[in-house]
Amino acid sequence: MRKVVIMSCCALGVAALTLALTTRPVSAWTLCDFLTGGGWIITTASGTHAPEKANFAIGGGCKDGSPTWGHLEYIDHGTGLNVHWTSITGYFEWETIGDETDPKRMGSRLICGTARTNQFGDVDWAVLARDYGEPGNTDEFYIKLSQNGGTLYTTAYDSDHTLGASDPGGGNIQLHKPNPSTTGEFGGSCPALDAVP
Amino acid sequence: MQYRISFRWNVVSLGVLMALLGWPAPGGAQTVSGQARAIQATVPGAGTTTLADTGTLGSAIDAREASQGAGSIAALVSGEALHATTIGWPDQVASEASVADLALTIAGTTIGAGSVLTEAVARLGAAPTGTVTFDALSINGVPVGASAPNQTFYIPGGRIVVNEQIASAGRIVVNALHIVVAGVADVVIASATAGVR
Numbered sequence: 058m059r060k061v062v063i064m065s066c067c068a069l070g071v072a073a074l075t076l077a078l079t080t081r082p083v084s085a086w087t088l089c090d091f092l093t094g095g096g097w098i099i100t101t102a103s104g105t106h107a108p109e110k111a112n113f114a115i116g117g118g119c120k121d122g123s124p125t126w127g128h129l130e131y132i133d134h135g136t137g138l139n140v141h142w143t144s145i146t147g148y149f150e151w152e153t154i155g156d157e158t159d160p161k162r163m164g165s166r167l168i169c170g171t172a173r174t175n176q177f178g179d180v181d182w183a184v185l186a187r188d189y190g191e192p193g194n195t196d197e198f199y200i201k202l203s204q205n206g207g208t209l210y211t212t213a214y215d216s217d218h219t220l221g222a223s224d225p226g227g228g229n230i231q232l233h234k235p236n237p238s239t240t241g242e243f244g245g246s247c248p249a250l251d252a253v254p
Numbered sequence: 255m256q257y258r259i260s261f262r263w264n265v266v267s268l269g270v271l272m273a274l275l276g277w278p279a280p281g282g283a284q285t286v287s288g289q290a291r292a293i294q295a296t297v298p299g300a301g302t303t304t305l306a307d308t309g310t311l312g313s314a315i316d317a318r319e320a321s322q323g324a325g326s327i328a329a330l331v332s333g334e335a336l337h338a339t340t341i342g343w344p345d346q347v348a349s350e351a352s353v354a355d356l357a358l359t360i361a362g363t364t365i366g367a368g369s370v371l372t373e374a375v376a377r378l379g380a381a382p383t384g385t386v387t388f389d390a391l392s393i394n395g396v397p398v399g400a401s402a403p404n405q406t407f408y409i410p411g412g413r414i415v416v417n418e419q420i421a422s423a424g425r426i427v428v429n430a431l432h433i434v435v436a437g438v439a440d441v442v443i444a445s446a447t448a449g450v451r
Contacts, residue, residue, distance in 0.1 A: 091317060095337035095352030096369050097389070112354035112369070114337030116319045128321040130335045132354075141323045193387065227369040227389030228352060236343045237315045 088235035089119030089148065089243050091126070092166040092186055096220045096228010098198050102133060103214035108224075109135030111212070113198055115186050115230070117148045117168030122241035124148035127168055129184060131200055138176050138210065140202065145170040147245025151185060162232050163188050165197075169247035177202065177209050183249035186230050193229030194221035203252030211254075284378060286314045287425060287449035288340035290351040295327045296440040303327050306336035306351070314450075317341045331358040331441055340448070345378040349446035351430075356443060361435045363409045367391045370430040374446035382448060384428030386417040411435045425449030 095114045101107065111134065116127035129142040146169050153164035165187040172182050180202045187197040197218040202210040212218065220226040288311035296302040305325040308318040319339045326332035333353035340349040352371040358364065368390035376382035384403070391398045393407060393414060403419040412435035420427040430444035 091339075091341055093319075093337075093339045093341075093350050095335060095350075095354070095371055097335075097354055110368075112335035114321050114335040114352060114354075116321070116337070116339050118317065118341075120317045126317055126319065128319050128337075130321050130323045130337065132323065132334050139323050142321070221389075227387070228354075228371050229373070229387055231348070231350065231373070233341055233348055234343070236317065236341060 089124055089241055090162070090235045091118030091233040092116070092168065092188065092230065093233065094186060094188075094196065094198075094228060094230030096193070096198070096226065096230070098212070098215075098218060098220065098226050099224045100133060100135065100212045100215050102135060103211050106135035109133065111135070113200070113228075115168065115184055115198070117145065117166055117184075117186070118233075119148060119235075119241045119243070124241060124243060124245045127170070129168070129170060129172060129182060136176065138174060140172045140174050140180070140182065140200075142182075143171045143173055143179070145245075147247045148243060149245070149247070150243045152187075162234065163190055164232055166232065167247065167250070169245065169249060172202070174202070177204060180204050180209060181249040181252070183247055188230045188232040191229075194219060194226065196220045196228075196230040198230065201249050201252070203249040206248070206252050208252045208254050284314055284344050284450055286311055286342045286347050287447060288318075288342055288347040288349045289447045290338035290340045290349040290372075291320070291442075291445050292322070292336035292338050292351050292353050293325060293327065293331060293333060294442045294445065295330055297328070297330070298437060298439075300328075305333075306338045308338045308340045308349075311340050311342045311347065314342045314344045330360060330439055331356070331443070333357070333443075340446075345450065347376045347448040347450050349374045349448045351444040351446050353430075353444050358433065358441065358443070360433055360441065361409070361411050361438050363394060363414075363435075365391075365393050365414065365431065365433065370444045372428050372430045372444040372446045374426050374428045374448040376424055376426060376448040376450045378424075378450050382421060382424060382426035384417075384419045384421075384426050384446070386428060386430045386444070388430070391416070409435070411438065424451035
């Protein structure tokens, strides 16, 4: 499964989340963990509207061996777009920084699912969320929405994705250690990840 | 038979991993408590309403979440991207709640914030900790900066406690804002509870 994840990450080179890629290798974590966070970013939705605030709430992880725990809420005030999750379909390790025994790990996770929106109907979504430590202003949030394999919306080409490190922003994203219920592996499905731009 | 062997190996692997990660042995059962909620309001005669409430953590291997795109309680309080999570481990509980674009009016006092996020963490053998992150918090239009726990502002008929922290042995309740106006309402914004002992 881990190889599949890495392949997906490589395929992403031609997809809308290209800017999110780093050259750091994916480390070999054994157990699936959790990521949680809430806050806001400034987005132009990749140049489709003037810079505006977008609020988000995100959760992802494995519970009872399944990578389907979490949620997503997202509101872009530049367009009035509302995204409300309806399922979590995948949770993937993207980048992990630090030692495997460190309970307060940092890094990035890809969370995927389906959602209901007020502008596009039902969509697939992918969120890349990064915990780069405290106080959280350098944490990052990216989102991409797709439908039938085509991209509808993405923040991937915005100039800034942080929760306030350069452009305004707020909130925090936390990567948590696994708990004993997370005996499954990272994985699942992520149709939005490979949607064409 | 094949399933039984596989199950045994998984159990053995999990045990080894738990030992490596420093989890307490299963026999050393701990008592955990955790809950998070984005908004709670109690109005005399109308009862208590909660938005995005995880409910209580069921065990040391439970993980619970709740979210809501937007929510309001009468003309009292509204917010976006409501977020609440609580995650348990045998040696730790982490709970988190956030609200974006908070707007609250109570007995003539207005409170606003771009976002608020509360984190509560309890670790076995250590004092529990609480963190509240505010963005653009204001009371009656006057900006309020980051504060030490339990900073109290008195308003006509009541009070506002900013970064309210109530700690006891191994347990902490952290409320980003707690507003009480006698006879009008008792409102808690971004509440997170974590305990382990």
